Amino acid sequence: MNPHNTIAIEELGKPYFVWFEENWRHDDILHTHEKGQLVYVESGFQYITVDGKIYLLPQNHAAWIPPGSLHKTNSHSEKIKLMIMFADVEKNSVFHHEINIFSVPPVLKEMIKYSERWSKSTVNDPDEMIFLQALFNELPRFVEHSLKLHISLPEDKRLSKPIEYLHKYYQEDIRIEDISEISLLSLRTLERIFKKETGMTLSKYQQILRIIKSLELLSSGDLTISETAYKVGYRSVQAFTRSFQSVMQSKPTDFVKTTQ
Incomplete structure (x- = not known):
């Protein structure tokens, strides 16, 4: 259930969905997705509440939000460049079912930037699927030394x-x-x-x-x-x-x- 989605992501029948905004606006409502979600802050900063904990994402940081996690995103930045990428994940993958906040290494940053070409695309594209499958497959390696900067309310x-x-x-x-x-x-x-x-x-x-x-x-x-x-x-x-x-x-x- 997601009360604020303007695009019904779960109904697209796509394993991955990319959403990029130059100036992201949020409505600050708690919701969940069936897919896992990678949130990347290119500039500005972002607060994310996941299962009752508040995490901070400074620029060039990302959060992996597991499927089914109750969350909301909000920002006090005047302008925020944000990329959100949704993905179906394996049920038995331990990594993909835990929250992770991490600094984005250069190679992942380039991969995320490259993915912009598929932003808001609702069509099934084999190239998009192969590329994003590789990106999400490598996520555990990218976040091995991740830093969880959060406060619990x-x-x-x-x-x-x-x-x-x-x-x-x-x-x-x-x-x-x-x-x-x-x-x-x-x-x-x-x-x-x-x-x-x-x-x-x-x-x-x-x-x-x-x-x-x-x-x-x-x-x-x-x-x-x-x-x-x-x-x-x-x-x-x-x-x-x-x-x-x-x-x-x-x-x-x-x-x-x-x-x-």
Whole structure:
């Protein structure tokens, strides 16, 4: 069931379907597909919610969304170039039934770009099928060293106010005592529930929020690395770079928007 599809992808009788947009617009509705889905961000940045977790896709990153996963995509970028590719996958393929977020290597980037020629094509083309079969077959090799950059929104209602506070004031020096007060929970209870629900500590969650926000700012191209560091709450560029590298396993300069 997909309430927002303008093209009934499942009814086309094609194993693969390519959809490219220069300026993608989303309606932010949770839905599922019978096919698996590869989402590639050429420029801009994209948030994807899959089965209750929020993933960030900076430019030149892709997400593999398994068939049947409840998901929605939305973006705060003013302009986003996006490629979405749907594929039938084998039931016994472990890889194709797990979410993966990964940086796109040059060879895959070229393959995705080449696939644009079949964008929105509803006809069965043997060349398209052979090419895309090779692309999806190689995906597991492309994502061997993938990085899952995501935050999980907690289901426990007691964490609603703390999460809201963290998202609003992530750039401030947040004291855990203040969050404990807001949530009406003891420090110990707050830390235990937070770790159980999100898989990370409060300070780690704040760090991830800062890095995610910095990726938004860097991909917009409006701020320098130094300005970005201070904007998201770091007191020095060195501290920001260290934090960024520990999360992203690459440097902030790799994500600075360059004019083509």
